[in-house]
Amino acid sequence: MVVLNGWGTEGITPTATAVLTIVFYLVLSTIISFAVEGRRYATDRMVSGLIVTAFIIAVAPLISLIWMVISNGYSELTWEFLTNDRNGLTLADHATGAGHALVGTLLITGTTALIAVPLGVMTAVYLVEYGRGPLARTVTFLVDIMTGIPSIVAGLFAAAMIPTIAEYFVGSSAALQMKTGFMGSVALVVLMTPIVIRNTEEMLRIVPNELREASYALGVTKSRTITKVVLRTALPGIVSGVVIAVARIIGETAPLLITTGTTNVFNWNLFTGYMETLPTYVYSSWSNQATRELAWSGALTLILLVLLLNLVARIIAKAFAPKGEK
Numbered sequence: 001m002v003v004l005n006g007w008g009t010e011g012i013t014p015t016a017t018a019v020l021t022i023v024f025y026l027v028l029s030t031i032i033s034f035a036v037e038g039r040r041y042a043t044d045r046m047v048s049g050l051i052v053t054a055f056i057i058a059v060a061p062l063i064s065l066i067w068m069v070i071s072n073g074y075s076e077l078t079w080e081f082l083t084n085d086r087n088g089l090t091l092a093d094h095a096t097g098a099g100h101a102l103v104g105t106l107l108i109t110g111t112t113a114l115i116a117v118p119l120g121v122m123t124a125v126y127l128v129e130y131g132r133g134p135l136a137r138t139v140t141f142l143v144d145i146m147t148g149i150p151s152i153v154a155g156l157f158a159a160a161m162i163p164t165i166a167e168y169f170v171g172s173s174a175a176l177q178m179k180t181g182f183m184g185s186v187a188l189v190v191l192m193t194p195i196v197i198r199n200t201e202e203m204l205r206i207v208p209n210e211l212r213e214a215s216y217a218l219g220v221t222k223s224r225t226i227t228k229v230v231l232r233t234a235l236p237g238i239v240s241g242v243v244i245a246v247a248r249i250i251g252e253t254a255p256l257l258i259t260t261g262t263t264n265v266f267n268w269n270l271f272t273g274y275m276e277t278l279p280t281y282v283y284s285s286w287s288n289q290a291t292r293e294l295a296w297s298g299a300l301t302l303i304l305l306v307l308l309l310n311l312v313a314r315i316i317a318k319a320f321a322p323k324g325e326k
Contacts, residue, residue, distance in 0.1 A: 084098075116196055120245075124200035192245045
């Protein structure tokens, strides 16, 4: 048995076996192809093999991750898990409720989308259809900065801004201590809006100018051309971008720990009290050795929720897409 330091303690591990097999296959297939078919076909086979290998390397971690989450989380993923909270449950009861976290995730993410999507789409329409001069360049520059902002900074921004505004209008110093679901939504809006803007902007630029010119030639106003022609044509891409943005922010943990806190009970009010979400539920469950199985179930629920959102987005995009694209 060949011993490779770093691959295993007693011999070649399965990972090393797979890597060596791929390397030997690429080398042998290239040599045999060069001898039988010539240099041109050998080069083609080698490049094709490298492309397939790169694809396998890219997909393997994703498949491994999904399999790990499913294998560790399916056992606790029951109807009771999705509908109960942790109120009154102890570790002896296994504290299996995560319904309050699911409700919090849906409320906060939905509120975030309601704010960020119109804001992002209208900003993108301005940049593409109207934006000229210093103002448009400034907006583009700010969007570029917001795209790379760390999520924890967005949480700190919301945690500092919302209580200050509330104290100004309410006049109570207690407002500085509050954590609410709406504060978490504001933090996520900061993260989601630039993604929606960038994607919508690219989708609008893809729409051919001939469609706009044909609409203008028929006497249609610019605003109606944008709403009925441009946005309608770009709608499938815009919806896909919105889903990507939602998937980006639905799993955020750091800003929510700062802005929403954690709780063991249902909270349907975004403006009062702490609110649990699935990311914070996974974090708190993983912190305790006795409830780590629940963390896997929470992660699996989050993945299934993103999958469901993707399916709904595809249905919406297909329903509203131009007839020629269905």
